[in-house]
Amino acid sequence: MSDKNRLRIAVQKSGRLSDDSIALLKAIGIKLQIRDRLLIAHSTNMPIDLLRVRDDDIPGLVMDGVVDLGFIGENELEEKMLERQASSKPSNFITLRRLDYGGCRLSLAVPSEMDYEGVASLQNKKVATTYPYLLERFFKENGVNAKAVMLTGSVEVAPRAGVADAICDLVSTGATLEANGLVEKDVIFKSKAALIQRADGELDDEKRALINRLVPRIDGVMQAKE
Ligand code: PRT
Ligand code: ZN
Numbered sequence: 001m002s003d004k005n006r007l008r009i010a011v012q013k014s015g016r017l018s019d020d021s022i023a024l025l026k027a028i029g030i031k032l033q034i035r036d037r038l039l040i041a042h043s044t045n046m047p048i049d050l051l052r053v054r055d056d057d058i059p060g061l062v063m064d065g066v067v068d069l070g071f072i073g074e075n076e077l078e079e080k081m082l083e084r085q086a087s088s089k090p091s092n093f094i095t096l097r098r099l100d101y102g103g104c105r106l107s108l109a110v111p112s113e114m115d116y117e118g119v120a121s122l123q124n125k126k127v128a129t130t131y132p133y134l135l136e137r138f139f140k141e142n143g144v145n146a147k148a149v150m151l152t153g154s155v156e157v158a159p160r161a162g163v164a165d166a167i168c169d170l171v172s173t174g175a176t177l178e179a180n181g182l183v184e185k186d187v188i189f190k191s192k193a194a195l196i197q198r199a200d201g202e203l204d205d206e207k208r209a210l211i212n213r214l215v216p217r218i219d220g221v222m223q224a225k226e
Contacts, residue, residue, distance in 0.1 A: 006047040007207050010061050010070040013039075013052035017193050020101040021071040025050075028217035047210070056080070063090050065198045068207055073102050075131065075170060075191040082133035092199040096215055100222050102193030103172070106131055109182040110166040111159050116185050122146040122166060128158035129168035131189075138168075138188040156180040 011021045025032060031045040034052075041050040051067055058070040059080035077093075084091040108127070110116045119142045129135045132148040139146050149164050156176055158164040168188065171177060177184055195218065197203075197211065 003047075003049070005204075005206065006042075006049045007069065007210050008049050008051055008067040010051045010053055010058045010067040010072075012055040012058070012071070015055060017055060017071060017073060017102050020099075020193065024071075024099070024218065024221060027221045028214055030214075047206075059093070059196075060084070060089075062093050062196050062198050065090075065202050068198055068203060069096070069211070070196050071099070071193060072196060073104070073191050074098075074194050075104070075106050075134070075189055077194065077196065078189065079131045079133050082137065086133070090199075094197045094200060096195045096197050096211070097218055097222075099193040099195060099218075100225065102191070104170045104191050105172075105187045106134060106168060106189040106191065107171045107184045108166060108168050108186045108188060109171075109177050109184045112181050112183050114166070116183075119144050119186055125165040126163075127166045127168050128155050128164035130155060131168060134189055135168045156182060 009025070012018045022032065022034065030043050030048055032041050032043055032050060034041045034050070039052055041052060043049070051061065053061065055072060055076050058072045059077050061067045062070040063084060081091045108119065108122070115121065123144055123146060126147045126149050127135060128149045128151045130150070130152055132150050135148045149158070151158060155167050155169045157180060158167055159182070160180065167182065171184055174184060
């Protein structure tokens with residue numbers, strides 16, 4: 001059983017944000033014993049428990065108040081917020097800090113042979129993505145009627161497979177797009193990792209005091225790297 005008085009922090013179990021998030025927690029003085037298979041890791045020097053989950057679950061865990069803090073990519077956070085708003089689920093959270101890792105952009109990309117003169121060229125087309133809410137918001141803002149086709153993986157092969165005309169996916173170096181004959185056209189969202197907190201009213205004084213001690217240490221660690 002986990003102790004309700006301990007600060008609960010959600011981190012990605014294994015993926016692009018895991019190592020940097022754990023390294024940051026260690027750098028601010030939290031001693032952790034992480035066993036690979038286990039969902040929970042207890043700190044040995046502070047009243048803190050880590051919950052190690054898929055990144056997709058982290059926004060909901062924070063917004064439902066199951067955990068107090070979470071490390072999450074802003075792309076995933078914004079997508080889940082829009083999804084929860086659409087189904088009237090709680091979607092409140094506080095961004096404590098934008099962090100210095102996990103940088104990427106969510107971009108529209110099209111096959112190199114396609115004529116593209118701006119997002120209007122996607123009118124009545126299908127666009128494969130893992131981020132349908134962010135993509136549909138962008139289409140709406142730009143007055144374009146196009147269809148977001150949800151794929152949780154292999155988005156970059158969708159045009160070649162005849163599943164979609166274009167894609168909207170995360171890009172960092174651009175190598176994946178290039179390898180798949182796709183050209184990046186419009187950036188629709190810029191993202192970094194962020195540290196988020198559940199809605200403030202729900203935190204007891206001891207947890208709030210602990211958070212207030214930890215956050216300046218994060219600033220210190222980030223400044224030292226600059
Ligand atoms: O298993 P779990 O659900 O937890 O992990 P996941 O597979 O959903 O996520 P993961 O670990 O791949 O990414 C976690 C977060 O890292 C993302 O939500 C982003 O906030 C951030 N991030 C930063 C990235 C990238 N850079 C990135 N390049 N996430 C994914 N990519 C992928 C992209 O989808 C594409 O397939 O990398 C490929 C493109 O990279 P380049 O360098 O070829 O452009
Ligand atoms: Zn995920």
